[in-house]
Amino acid sequence: MNYPSGIKKSIVKEKEPRNFKNLGMNLESDINSTNEYYINKEIAYIYKKPTPIKLVKVDYKKGEIKEAYFEKPSTTDYNGIYHGKYIDFEAKETINSKGFPLSNIHKHQISHIRNIVKEKGICFLIVRFTKINETYLLMAKDFIDFIDNNKKSVIPITFFKEIGYQIKEKFIPRVDYLEIISKMEEENGKEKEKSIKWRWTGKSKT
Amino acid sequence: MNYPSGIKKSIVKEKEPRNFKNLGMNLESDINSTNEYYINKEIAYIYKKPTPIKLVKVDYKKGEIKEAYFEKPSTTDYNGIYHGKYIDFEAKETINSKGFPLSNIHKHQISHIRNIVKEKGICFLIVRFTKINETYLLMAKDFIDFIDNNKKSVIPITFFKEIGYQIKEKFIPRVDYLEIISKMEEENGKEKEKSIKWRWTGKSKT
Numbered sequence: 001m002n003y004p005s006g007i008k009k010s011i012v013k014e015k016e017p018r019n020f021k022n023l024g025m026n027l028e029s030d031i032n033s034t035n036e037y038y039i040n041k042e043i044a045y046i047y048k049k050p051t052p053i054k055l056v057k058v059d060y061k062k063g064e065i066k067e068a069y070f071e072k073p074s075t076t077d078y079n080g081i082y083h084g085k086y087i088d089f090e091a092k093e094t095i096n097s098k099g100f101p102l103s104n105i106h107k108h109q110i111s112h113i114r115n116i117v118k119e120k121g122i123c124f125l126i127v128r129f130t131k132i133n134e135t136y137l138l139m140a141k142d143f144i145d146f147i148d149n150n151k152k153s154v155i156p157i158t159f160f161k162e163i164g165y166q167i168k169e170k171f172i173p174r175v176d177y178l179e180i181i182s183k184m185e186e187e188n189g190k191e192k193e194k195s196i197k198w199r200w201t202g203k204s205k206t
Numbered sequence: 207m208n209y210p211s212g213i214k215k216s217i218v219k220e221k222e223p224r225n226f227k228n229l230g231m232n233l234e235s236d237i238n239s240t241n242e243y244y245i246n247k248e249i250a251y252i253y254k255k256p257t258p259i260k261l262v263k264v265d266y267k268k269g270e271i272k273e274a275y276f277e278k279p280s281t282t283d284y285n286g287i288y289h290g291k292y293i294d295f296e297a298k299e300t301i302n303s304k305g306f307p308l309s310n311i312h313k314h315q316i317s318h319i320r321n322i323v324k325e326k327g328i329c330f331l332i333v334r335f336t337k338i339n340e341t342y343l344l345m346a347k348d349f350i351d352f353i354d355n356n357k358k359s360v361i362p363i364t365f366f367k368e369i370g371y372q373i374k375e376k377f378i379p380r381v382d383y384l385e386i387i388s389k390m391e392e393e394n395g396k397e398k399e400k401s402i403k404w405r406w407t408g409k410s411k412t
Contacts, residue, residue, distance in 0.1 A: 045321040047281065052256040053271065065259065065274040075253065079285065084326035086287040115251040120290035 027093045027128045027135070030174035031078065037173040044178060046080030046087060074108035076123075082178065083185065086121035088113075089177075097131040099154040102147070110147065113140050122185075126167065126177060129157060135167045136160040137180050233299045233334045233341070236380035237284065243379040250384060252286030252293060280314035282329075288384065289391065292327035294319075295383075303337040305360035308353070316353065319346045328391075332373065332383060335363060341373045342366040343386050 038044040052074065057067035076090040090113075092104050105125075116123040123140035138155075142163045146155055165180045244250040258280065263273035282296040296319075298310050311331075322329040329346035344361075348369045352361055371386045 039321065042324065045325045045327075050256040050258040050277075053259050053274070063276050065271065065276070068259070068271040068274060070269050070271070071256075081292040081322060081325040081327040084291055086290065086292040115245065116287060118248065119251045119287040121251075121287040 027091050027126070027175070030169075031091050031126070034173040034175050034177070035078070035080075038178065044080060044082040044087070046078055046082070048078055049075060072106045072108065074106070075112045076109060082122065082181065085185075086116070086119075087181070088116050088121055088123045089126055091126045091128075093128045093130050095130050096154070097129050097157065099156040100127050100129075100160070101154050103153065110144075114144060117141055117144060122181060124177075124181075126175065127160065133169075135169065135175060136164040137167055137177050138164040233297050233332070233381070236375075237297050237332070240379040240381050240383070241284070241286075244384065250286060250288040250293070252284055252288070254284055255281060278312045278314065280312075281318045282315060288328065288387065291391075292322070292325075293387070294322050294327055294329045295332055297332040297334075299334045299336050301336050302360070303335050303363070305362040306333050306335075306366070307360050309359065316350075320350060323347055323350060328387060330383075330387075332381065333366065339375075341375065341381060342370040343373055343383050344370040 032048065035044075035046045035048075038046060052071040053065075053068050054071045055065060055068045058065050076088055078091065079086070079088040081087065090105065090109065092100070094100050094104065113123055117140050125138045125140070125143055126135060127138065128135040138160055143155075146159060167175050167177055167180065170176055238254065241250075241252045241254075244252060258277040259271075260275045260277045261271060261273075262275065264271050282294055284297065285292070285294040287293065296311065296315065298306070300306055300310065319329055323346050331344045331346070331349055332341060333344065334341040344366055349361075352365060373381050373383055373386065376382055
């Protein structure tokens with residue numbers, strides 16, 4: 001990084017090593033505040049699921065858990081409704097700036113994502129490459145395509161740049177992922193209306 | 207209950223006190239097996255959310271939770287996708303045979319249900335009255351209507367019988383709640399197609 005003359009590197013480092021804009025925010029808190037914005041504006045209702053925990057010792061009388069372990073998640077972090085539709089995504093940060101290591105997503109989560117795609121839910125990943133501070137949305141079908149057609153253990157960042165959509169950070173809402181989804185839904189909607197028009201006006205679709 | 211002559215009452219009692227049909231099954235396991243059936247038949251993808259737990263003492267190195275408490279749920283038990291749509295419900299058993307005590311549903315759960323109705327998700331309650339072994343589906347909008355227009359702390363069973371839909375127990379799937387939802391969706395779909403037809407053929411809707 002090049003610092004303007006007169007600014008001491010050490011002072012900058014103390015304040016915020018990564019980026020002035022971020023002020024200690026991470027992807028999770030950015031998404032949580034974005035979801036709050038969506039709820040308040042009645043744009044969508046999307047929320048974080050509880051962390052799955054395996055209980056071992058429980059005092060049910062006191063409602064106290066004495067021994068338990070974190071379970072590997074079998075679903076994704078967030079889900080909810082957008083225009084009546086099911087929406088679901090996983091959010092991950094990686095310090096790897098060349099790509100996204102697939103070890104971040106568990107086997108059961110991949111089954112979950114496949115089920116959602118099959119049942120026509122809106123599903124995607126949000127991945128932030130923290131070193132370059134870029135955040136991408138990758139649709140689940142493209143993610144599954146990659147897994148099914150590659151033996152690589154890392155999805156290269158070029159794949160996110162070419163097939164995914166960059167989410168530019170804003171002040172409010174922080175990570176406006178629904179901006180991307182709404183454009184896609186608009187296009188899908190137009191296609192559907194066209195096909196119904198064809199049907200009703202007796203024109204056959206070619 | 208009348209026992210055939212020769213069968214000792216005590217033996218029957220030991221085996222299954224409630225109902226021969228149930229064989230120890232409760233509403234939760236009935237719903238879980240129903241959801242498995244829906245996934246296998248690719249009818250819908252509906253799953254149980256993890257139980258929300260408040261962590262107090264955690265050994266993050268070992269991934270061991272040493273002290274934690276059950277939190278009051280802020281959402282519902284089940285959610286998922288049905289024909290691309292968001293579907294969400296809470297399932298409850300009650301031994302009260304006159305009605306369903308509202309104390310079974312927490313304040314935050316009611317907000318959650320309101321949010322879903324607002325965002326046009328499919329949302330309902332499944333309530334089993336265990337003493338009479340009858341199970342009802344009550345749509346969220348009717349549930350919210352009751353809460354907003356009554357000061358009662360119990361929803362009388364007559365409300366379920368008149369406004370709700372009885373789910374008759376089957377062998378497979380056990381509680382086929384989507385049978386009811388699919389009929390509703392069919393009706394809604396017909397209404398929507400009609401309105402699009404009106405628009406495209408230039409007929410104004412009266």
